[in-house]
Amino acid sequence: MRINKYQTENIVKIVLGIVTLLIVVVLFSIIAGIFIKGIPALSWDIVSQIPKGGYYFGKEGGILNAIIGSLYLAVGASLIACIISIPVALFIHTYLFQFPKIQKRIRLWLDVLWGVPPIVYGAFGFNLMLLMGWPTSLLAAIITVSLLISPVMIRAMDETLQHVSKDLFESALSLGFYKGEIGFRFLFKQAIPGITTAFLMALGKGIGDTASVLFTAGYTDYIPESLTEPAATLPLAVFFQLSSPIPEVKARAYAAATVLTIIILVISISSRIISKKLSKNRTT
Amino acid sequence: MSTKTVDLASKTQIDSRKIMTKNSSKSILSVQSLNLWHGKQQTLKNIHLNIPEKGITVLLGPSGCGKTTLLKTFNRLTDIYPDIRTEGAVLFKGQDILNKKTDVYSLRQQMGLLSQRPHPLPGSIADNIRYALKLKGISNKTEQNHRIEFFLQKVALWEEVKDRLKSSSGSLSIGQQQRLCLARGLAIEPKVILADEPTSALDPISSRKIEEQFKELSQEYSIVLVTHILRQAKRLADYVAFMYFGEIIEQGLPGELFENPQTDTLKEYLSVGH
Numbered sequence: 001m002r003i004n005k006y007q008t009e010n011i012v013k014i015v016l017g018i019v020t021l022l023i024v025v026v027l028f029s030i031i032a033g034i035f036i037k038g039i040p041a042l043s044w045d046i047v048s049q050i051p052k053g054g055y056y057f058g059k060e061g062g063i064l065n066a067i068i069g070s071l072y073l074a075v076g077a078s079l080i081a082c083i084i085s086i087p088v089a090l091f092i093h094t095y096l097f098q099f100p101k102i103q104k105r106i107r108l109w110l111d112v113l114w115g116v117p118p119i120v121y122g123a124f125g126f127n128l129m130l131l132m133g134w135p136t137s138l139l140a141a142i143i144t145v146s147l148l149i150s151p152v153m154i155r156a157m158d159e160t161l162q163h164v165s166k167d168l169f170e171s172a173l174s175l176g177f178y179k180g181e182i183g184f185r186f187l188f189k190q191a192i193p194g195i196t197t198a199f200l201m202a203l204g205k206g207i208g209d210t211a212s213v214l215f216t217a218g219y220t221d222y223i224p225e226s227l228t229e230p231a232a233t234l235p236l237a238v239f240f241q242l243s244s245p246i247p248e249v250k251a252r253a254y255a256a257a258t259v260l261t262i263i264i265l266v267i268s269i270s271s272r273i274i275s276k277k278l279s280k281n282r283t284t
Numbered sequence: 285m286s287t288k289t290v291d292l293a294s295k296t297q298i299d300s301r302k303i304m305t306k307n308s309s310k311s312i313l314s315v316q317s318l319n320l321w322h323g324k325q326q327t328l329k330n331i332h333l334n335i336p337e338k339g340i341t342v343l344l345g346p347s348g349c350g351k352t353t354l355l356k357t358f359n360r361l362t363d364i365y366p367d368i369r370t371e372g373a374v375l376f377k378g379q380d381i382l383n384k385k386t387d388v389y390s391l392r393q394q395m396g397l398l399s400q401r402p403h404p405l406p407g408s409i410a411d412n413i414r415y416a417l418k419l420k421g422i423s424n425k426t427e428q429n430h431r432i433e434f435f436l437q438k439v440a441l442w443e444e445v446k447d448r449l450k451s452s453s454g455s456l457s458i459g460q461q462q463r464l465c466l467a468r469g470l471a472i473e474p475k476v477i478l479a480d481e482p483t484s485a486l487d488p489i490s491s492r493k494i495e496e497q498f499k500e501l502s503q504e505y506s507i508v509l510v511t512h513i514l515r516q517a518k519r520l521a522d523y524v525a526f527m528y529f530g531e532i533i534e535q536g537l538p539g540e541l542f543e544n545p546q547t548d549t550l551k552e553y554l555s556v557g558h
Contacts, residue, residue, distance in 0.1 A: 097364060098363075098364045098365060098366045099366060165403065167399060167401065167403050168403045168405070170361060170364070170397075170399065170403075171397070171399060171403040171405070171465070172405060173361060173364065173392065174359055174361060174392050174395070174396075174397035174399075174478075175392065175393070175415070175416060175419060175468070175469070175472060176389045176390070176392040176393035176419055176472060177389075177415075177419065178389060185405075185415075186405050186406055189406040189407070190406050
């Protein structure tokens with residue numbers, strides 16, 4: 001029996017459709033699972049209070065320490081990563097403009113760094129702490145996470161800058177601007193939507209990462225008041241509470257996971273909205 | 285067919301140095317024995333050319349013959365391609381601009397470039413001219429505004445944009461963008477205008493406007509115009525160099541060159557060109 005083109009087309013369509021549907025259902029069920037278990041345990045007290053005496057035995061308190069700790073950590077790390085990433089991305093597209101082979105090697109290296117498991121960054125941060133004699137602290141975690149998210153951020157900015165026309169660079173050069181000036185004045189402006197997206201992407205990755213902060217941030221029931229104090233983070237709050245045998249505490253782990261998921265969703269959605277708005281205002 | 289044409293070209297090639305004598309007016313740029321390699325491939329071969337001061341010099345020839353590359357050696361944009369190597373000299377005000385010691389930033393400010401597609405810089409219409417003025421060290425706001433108006437009038441864009449100078453330059457039509465880029469180029473007060481097929485992306489009406497601007501500007505500036513459009517060359521040229529496979533096959537005054545071509549290659553180009 002010969003299968004004609006229409007039948008083959010239908011079979012391919014059905015197979016691809018089923019695979020897509022399966023993936024969407026699985027991913028959706030993960031989010032739904034977190035929400036179903038987390039929302040009943042969620043209350044104003046959980047998000048507005050720090051743990052009180054007996055919290056880990058199911059008594060009063062909340063995870064405000066972890067929410068604030070995570071936000072401090074992610075925002076701090078993203079800002080540092082931004083300070084590192086913008087010059088690197090601009091350097092690749094200005095002074096290395098004429099060396100495509102070097103550009104390719106740097107991109108490969110960044111992709112490798114992007115693929116390195118976060119626990120390795122955690123171990124690096126831990127060794128750095130020992131070397132410098134620092135205790136587990138917000139600062140150590142910020143540095144570790146900023147190193148973890150820098151490759152992603154540089155590559156995201158690099159991708160945006162690749163879409164900025166090479167002719168714009170030539171045009172500006174032919175006016176007599178020097179390369180660094182072109183980078184900061186024009187390429188940077190053109191790439192702002194991409195840079196904003198990259199920042200928010202990195203913020204999302206930074207806030208959700210557990211392994212890199214396991215050794216470096218420590219854990220505390222208090223909101224850190226300085227960079228040298230340890231900080232609680234939401235991923236670790238989930239981890240610690242989930243391993244508790246007490247059902248109330250386990251439920252709060254899901255509440256923490258729900259808060260984390262909502263924060264990441266808000267970051268992702270706002271990054272899309274902001275990037276779309278900024279793209280509209282771009283020149284060319 | 286192309287092999288045959290190349291043979292004809294090499295057989296009938298006229299020594300461009302002899303032809304140069306036809307161009308008796310004072311020259312602003314003088315290209316001497318210029319050879320250029322792109323990696324192992326030679327893109328420009330033994331170029332001799334004197335660009336006259338004031339007026340429009342047209343570099344005419346089919347696509348890929350090296351016209352744009354020759355143009356980019358004049359403002360050293362060739363520097364940004366590491367596999368490009370040059371030999372010979374391009375004299376501007378008696379100095380060899382290919383010399384490594386040449387200040388490329390000041391050179392580029394004396395050679396305004398208008399590329400195939402307009403590339404306004406990020407910012408408003410006024411900002412685009414302001415960037416050039418700032419490069420010239422003009423920081424006084426009133427003086428800047430005065431000059432913005434002056435240069436926009438010079439390219440006949442002022443009336444169209446005077447009420448929306450603060451709008452994004454991306455909001456202009458492509459023809460207007462090209463005139464804005466021309467105004468921006470003029471604002472750095474160049475001695476030479478290098479134009480690389482500046483009308484190729486434009487509609488006929490916008491193209492005609494740019495051509496009219498060029499005719500007017502040629503009274504004050506030396507313009508080097510790269511084009512493959514024969515009719516445009518005939519309309520605009522005060523001097524023509526016909527390029528083919530990296531060589532200048534013929535050069536001279538347009539009347540002589542178009543009426544009495546010496547080589548079979550140019551004869552063929554003139555018979556099939558548009």
